[in-house]
Amino acid sequence: MVQSGDAAEAEAMEPTHHPDVDVIVIGAGIIGSAVAYQIARRSPLRVLVVDKAAGPATGSTGASVAISRCRYTVPEVVRLAYCSQLAYRSWSTFTGLREPISDYTQLGALWVFDRTSEQLTAEYERMRGNGVAVEVLSANEVLHRWPELDLCIEPIDFEAVDKHQCRQGKFFLYEVEAGIADPAGANADLVAASRREGVDVRFGTGVTDIVTDEGRVFGVRLDNGDEVRCGLVVNAAGPWCNQINEMAGAQRRWTLTPTRVQLVLREWNDTDPRLPITFDGSTDGCYRMERSGNQILLVSPEIPSFMEATSDPDNLRTSPDRECVEATLAAFQHRAPGVRHVGTTTGTCGLYTINEQDSHPIVGPSEVPGLWLANGFSGHGFKLAPGIGAMVARAITGAEAPFDPDIPDDLFSIDRTPLATSGGVFA
Ligand SMILES: Cc1cc2nc3c(=O)[nH]c(=O)nc-3n(C[C@H](O)[C@H](O)[C@H](O)COP(=O)(O)OP(=O)(O)OC[C@H]3O[C@@H](n4cnc5c(N)ncnc54)[C@H](O)[C@@H]3O)c2cc1C
Numbered sequence: 479m480v481q482s483g484d485a486a487e488a489e490a491m492e493p494t495h496h497p498d499v500d501v502i503v504i505g506a507g508i509i510g511s512a513v514a515y516q517i518a519r520r521s522p523l524r525v526l527v528v529d530k531a532a533g534p535a536t537g538s539t540g541a542s543v544a545i546s547r548c549r550y551t552v553p554e555v556v557r558l559a560y561c562s563q564l565a566y567r568s569w570s571t572f573t574g575l576r577e578p579i580s581d582y583t584q585l586g587a588l589w590v591f592d593r594t595s596e597q598l599t600a601e602y603e604r605m606r607g608n609g610v611a612v613e614v615l616s617a618n619e620v621l622h623r624w625p626e627l628d629l630c631i632e633p634i635d636f637e638a639v640d641k642h643q644c645r646q647g648k649f650f651l652y653e654v655e656a657g658i659a660d661p662a663g664a665n666a667d668l669v670a671a672s673r674r675e676g677v678d679v680r681f682g683t684g685v686t687d688i689v690t691d692e693g694r695v696f697g698v699r700l701d702n703g704d705e706v707r708c709g710l711v712v713n714a715a716g717p718w719c720n721q722i723n724e725m726a727g728a729q730r731r732w733t734l735t736p737t738r739v740q741l742v743l744r745e746w747n748d749t750d751p752r753l754p755i756t757f758d759g760s761t762d763g764c765y766r767m768e769r770s771g772n773q774i775l776l777v778s779p780e781i782p783s784f785m786e787a788t789s790d791p792d793n794l795r796t797s798p799d800r801e802c803v804e805a806t807l808a809a810f811q812h813r814a815p816g817v818r819h820v821g822t823t824t825g826t827c828g829l830y831t832i833n834e835q836d837s838h839p840i841v842g843p844s845e846v847p848g849l850w851l852a853n854g855f856s857g858h859g860f861k862l863a864p865g866i867g868a869m870v871a872r873a874i875t876g877a878e879a880p881f882d883p884d885i886p887d888d889l890f891s892i893d894r895t896p897l898a899t900s901g902g903v904f905a
Contacts, residue, residue: 512867541828626816
């Protein structure tokens with residue numbers, strides 16, 4: 479269980495080991511920088527963030543498609559996603575930066591999923607009841623807005639595409655305020671906001687070991703040989719999180735698998751159909767426009783051979799595989815036959831850290847005193863980051879701040895039972 483703010487802060491201020499700082503955050507991706515900023519904006523705790531990379535957004539965050547949407551199965555996760563979306567939509571206010579790099583582009587999100595009318599009604603009510611603006615659109619209404627789309631809901635078997643028979647859906651959930659931010663920009667903004675609040679953020683500084691004494695973590699060893707002591711270490715190392723947890727002998731309960739996800743970027747013609755962010759139940763893929771309006775970003779279908787597990791995040795192959803590019807383009811052409819492509823196809827790859835048990839993250843104290851976790855975000859870490867930072871910071875400091883989520887801080891605790899999902903990584 480997450481400790482009360484007072485108990486956790488007392489632990490953070492533990493005098494026995496003469497800490498150099500109160501909290502060390504390992505990793506300055508979107509999660510680590512959100513945790514640091516959220517602690518610093520609500521408390522005088524001394525926070526050090528270390529990242530082995532040369533700058534922000536070189537890990538999962540830099541590859542993120544940066545979609546903010548709120549359709550989740552668990553109502554608390556809907557609220558967490560929504561409060562984080564409000565932060566992204568009010569980024570200058572949230573970060574206190576007069577001219578942040580990131581901003582928010584509202585595109586709307588359409589869920590082209592096979593749902594009974596009872597299931598759709600339940601989703602609509604769950605979303606509305608938790609403050610999210612949604613509509614149920616009929617097929618005619620969708621096609622009136624976006625005539626380029628096809629509304630087939632029959633799963634595609636990529637082994638037998640020629641045998642596929644379309645089956646059109648009748649009603650669809652539409653998230654009005656869903657949109658995108660700038661992942662690298664938002665990460666850099668949170669680093670800047672953290673530094674302004676007094677956080678010491680050091681890039682080019684790797685953690686090579688976790689320092690323990692009698693089963694309690696009280697610091698880290700850096701790659702220059704220095705040992706830095708603290709009250710709490712927060713593991714926000716993204717796809718490298720297992721390496722950090724192994725150093726401390728922590729977190730053996732959940733299977734968190736760094737997994738290569740492939741992205742395809744396609745140019746299209748100069749008429750801009752303003753497609754919504756589209757979640758594609760036929761392929762478990764997802765598509766969205768780039769801000770320029772003349773490129774579409776396609777997340778490859780959720781086919782096991784396209785999602786390769788790795789235990790070595792440092793050696794990621796960043797070019798998508800030809801077979802995957804072809805299948806992704808075919809899937810998109812099936813979903814949006816009215817979009818004509820021109821120009822070139824490019825792409826990149828990044829790492830999800832998939833929680834194999836329930837696709838939700840592990841956030842809060844580990845079973846090793848002095849080590850907290852913010853790991854295993856699957857495909858959700860960007861959209862949830864502001865709220866996740868708030869949950870960690872509120873649990874450590876006991877202090878509230880604007881944009882905090884109205885949910886328990888131990889929702890994702892290490893000792894929880896798996897949370898409900900609708901199946902697959904969409905959760
Ligand atoms: C292709 C793709 C598309 C995605 N699309 C979306 C989306 O649309 N919406 C969404 O919400 N999420 C999305 N995600 C997921 C989201 O990007 C991640 O969940 C999120 O970026 C994870 O952030 P992080 O800070 O935990 O990890 P990272 O960004 O990887 O940061 C971890 C940091 O830890 C550092 N580090 C590691 N080991 C050490 C060490 N020993 N010492 C010091 N530093 C260390 C690394 O250098 C790195 O900077 C996507 C992910 C991918 C790959």
